[in-house]
Amino acid sequence: MYNDASKHLYDITILSDNERIKKFLKNKKEQLRMIKYKREEEERRYGGIDKNKRIIDFDIFKSFKSKDIKESIENMEKIYVLDDKDIISIKDVNSALKMIYNELSKLY
Numbered sequence: 834m835y836n837d838a839s840k841h842l843y844d845i846t847i848l849s850d851n852e853r854i855k856k857f858l859k860n861k862k863e864q865l866r867m868i869k870y871k872r873e874e875e876e877r878r879y880g881g882i883d884k885n886k887r888i889i890d891f892d893i894f895k896s897f898k899s900k901d902i903k904e905s906i907e908n909m910e911k912i913y914v915l916d917d918k919d920i921i922s923i924k925d926v927n928s929a930l931k932m933i934y935n936e937l938s939k940l941y
Contacts, residue, residue: 835905840913842893842906842926847919849929858936865940887941894934902926 848854857863868888875881882891903923910920 835902836909838893839902839905839909842902842930843909843914843921845893845933846921846926846929849932858933861940864937868940889934889937889941894930 872884876884906921906923906926914920
């Protein structure tokens, strides 16, 4: 059910520990510039996200502690993650999302 989302959540979790990403999340000016580009793209796309919806209100920041999400991530990892050392937990996902949410919240 959440197969595509689980791939994105995996990537977000892994990249949240990247130094360039951490630096970006501390740079409000750069974040606002990127958000502006994303909003422009959303406005042009059919079915895009309402431009008035704050990024911190996106569904991705809702609780991902559900059994379905956890199972989707585990199933995705069985297929795509080749080394056990690269396996992440739902706790890792939630920690990454919380950190990103907290940084983005500072924009509002």
